[in-house]
Amino acid sequence: MDTGTGNITAGIDIGSITAKAVLLRNGEIAGTCVRFTGYNAKNAGRAVFDELLKEAGIAKEHVSVVVSTGYGRKAVDFADKAITEITCHGAGAWFMDPEVRFVIDVGGQDSKVMRLDENGKVVDFAMNDKCAAGTGRFLEVMARAMEADLDDFGVLSLSGEPARISSICTVFAESEVISLIAAGASRENIVSGIHEAAASRISAMAKRVGVAVPVMMTGGVAKNRGMIVALENKLGVSLIVSSYAQVNGALGAALLASRMG
């Protein structure tokens, strides 16, 4: 059993699909955990924290500050403070690479872009507030329509020439995909077109805020190689993806917690 020496803080990010938790000890990542949020954000927060502590072998009382974030941030009743996921993703990106000046966070329910100053502080941001297009959910719906496994979906897109998908509404885009299937378009081309459609929504939002390099992509969708490539093509810059991309919000929350202690 770890005795929990040093300054230990935790960040808990309750997203629409997954709950993430990160432990920081003396400025270093001491553990991460991801699980499904389910319908009860409050329980998800407790469960992901307990699991993380167990895996890291750290006792709860040794964690000095807990910061919650994500859409369910207010439901984490044991957190010392709730901070929005936009601020946390900025901090998390800065932790991974202090040179980063722009973050694209694509989660399950929404996508966000933010420009950072040299301290990782958000100076401008935008959030998609129209529909599911350009979110993880859009890709999930499309993967289902294409009978593709979500993990292979992005890779599949890399081998195709993007088919044209003009609808910006997820439901209409799905029916467009079905029409493309009926018309005999290849699976790879359709999947590639789906990624391009989602990327063009996100890049338009990024350009409104003003892209500054280097750019980091975070959030669960950063695991999708096809989205990274499609976004790089749209923006004309390469994207940094850290191995902690999915837990980046929780990481930022843990970092901000360490500054509070």
Next chain:
Amino acid sequence: MMNQYLETLDIFRGISENPYEYGKSIKEVAGKPVIGYFCTYAPEELIHAAGALPFRILGTTGAIERAESHLQSYCCALVRGGLEDALTGRLGFLDGAVFPHTCDSIQRLSDIWRLNAGFGIHIDAVLPVKLNAPSAHKYMADVLHKAVRDLEHALGKTITEEAIAASVSVYNRMRRSLLSLYSMIDRNPGVMAPDAMYHILRAVMVMEREDAASRLEALVRVLEENAAPAEKSDRKRILLAGGICSHPDICRILHESGADVVSDDLCTGLRYADGLIDETERPVEALAKRNLGRMVCPAKHLSVTARGENLFAEVTRKRVDGVIFLQLKFCDPHAFDYPYLKDRLHRENVASMLLEIDQQPPPEGQLRTRFETFVEML
């Protein structure tokens, strides 16, 4: 004190939340003609002088169905919603409407309204667009004189200069009190409930103006006599800029996110209150002068930089930490001004965020995230 404040606020809030009930009661109980209008450049002092109630239309709270067959979906919710309520009879208590020449959509709405809404009274007030032209004052005064004649003809009565002067005086009383309330929220943003100011403004735009003026004066008095001094706080000070604040609840959510609205550049805000009318001049000429000198809206031209300079001056004057642009979806004049205004603020290191609003308020969860992020950013 609290009781009098709360009672007065309840009256304003009740009318703001249910303006049509109020309009109907004025028509039925007071037997007064009710004339609708869509923007603050409408000559409402003249409507008032004609013995009618000027009634601001702010879109609909219901679903938009019938208006869709007359207007493109890329017209703003204010225009589509107003037409919807006219076509469905929700605005049946109106005797007619006055359409000032402002944005393209309002002008086209005037034609569609005249042909389809079936009200007896329909007046266009074709105001000058360039307010800095040498002929602008004469032009504006001529248009207002014509509006007097049009109203006289439509309502079958004479509007005397004395009646206009009396209306001017009522409007000045009302605007003076509104400006006092703005000074108070500047000094102490917590002096009233967070959503109070915009409920008050929405209410006074439809209320019997003498009643509105008296109630505002009473409210100012009560607050001045009893308001506790502002507590020191690290809460952020926000200015709202844009067209209409159709959802005063936004201010409550912003308040809960750690910031307070201390000023605005809104049509249902300071642009309505700004600019007292000179009571020593002949009233129509004085009204024309106010229209040229008040805070300008993007559908009018005062100078290339007037709106940006005015916005930045207000930001400085009120020690504003950040500006939130409340943009009604599909409102061209505001959308065209936005990039320049944002740049103007950016040059002075004033942070801003854009919030697009529609007929329905944005989902509260997302709104909170954006407001909280903005407050964290400041």
